[in-house]
Amino acid sequence: MGAYFWSPLILSMETAFVSCGIVLIIGTLLGRWMARRHFRGKLLVETLLLLPLVLPPTVVGFLLIILFGKNSVLGSAIICLFNQPIMFTWWAAVLASTVVAFPLMYQSAKLGFESIDQDIENAARVDGANERQIFFYIAIPLAFKALLAGGVLSFARALGEFGATLMFAGNLPGKTQTAPIAIYMALGSNNMPLAWAWVGCMVGISFLMLIAVHIIRASDS
Template sequence: MTMEFWLPIALSMKVSLTAGIIVLVAGLFAGKWMSRRRFRGKTILETFFMLPLVLPPSVIGFFLIILFGKNSPIGKAIEALFHHPVMFTWWAAVIASAVVSFPLMYQSAKSGFESVDEAVEGAARLDGANEFQVFFYISIPLSMKAIVSGAILSFARGLGEFGATLMFAGNIPGKTETIPTAIFVAIESGNMTMAWMWVLVTIVLSFLLLLCSTIFK
């Protein structure tokens, strides 16, 4: 196999793993915070969290450009801090993957935390455990199946992200070219052999990830 074949695969794994870690942490805390609270506007906030599941990738890519572009306050702050814009870097691909995969992690984590018996958490508090101890030693272990399933699904979603990544990170070989964008370019250039090889890799990886997710349910 040539380096041309392996580079998009290696970058996709790197991007998906990084995005997966970000989404795991954010999904755990957001899921826990939303699982027990009742407040005005909760439905609207939860709908906002789930919005990336139904928005077209081009819309997500558009908003990422608006938020992190060179003319935005966030974009200017990042460029001043790192002396380089975030757009058209592998970090842009990470952000795009994290945004589209967050709803899956959040929903799984929230469902897992809601299934934990409140009496068990309450008993731990009565024994002197603080909220962080309850969270890490009671809530997370008792929700582990849902958390692992959500982490696998969000990783798989990030691995297959295409539209927002193409708009926000571009398709720079060896830098921002992931498997989906590599397939797109291969088809456009008529290199069907390479396209088929990446397609088969994607199918195998997706099948294994979904199988693992089913096992952990």
């Protein structure tokens, strides 16, 4: 049972790490941009960015199929570029996890950047610092704990993604079968010992993630 047992867990970890890396970059950049911008329609844009947080996973999966399916513009472009569709691939699992995890990273990053005293950044501008230097040497260090907490939460959310992944990436053992999907299949086949073993691993990992978030936030108080 060794390879069969560890495969979904390893696949979940790999998917979560890649998804977390993507949302860490995009969420940080968008969070920074939105924290310092005021424009008409900002509320609508923020609502759209946070929408995957409240949408049922099956709705997210459905929308991903519509956007990246073979008959869509994006899906056809991907087939032309890579000679295969993205659906039912490992990258489909990454994309699904990225979409559902992004709002957590974005929200944490935006709140972190909003908490920075603008006088500090303005003082740096007066001293001759450009926006790139302010971002890397002032904004990121001051918002680091918020960014770290957002990254941990995003990783945990990506790790536990089920509905959108099942619809968009499918259930292919060794390829797209993540741990949540494997648990569902084990339960469906009444293999309770295997299901409990996977559940125990996922609970342990998620517990450690939440402890890490609490420690990060406590150190900021």
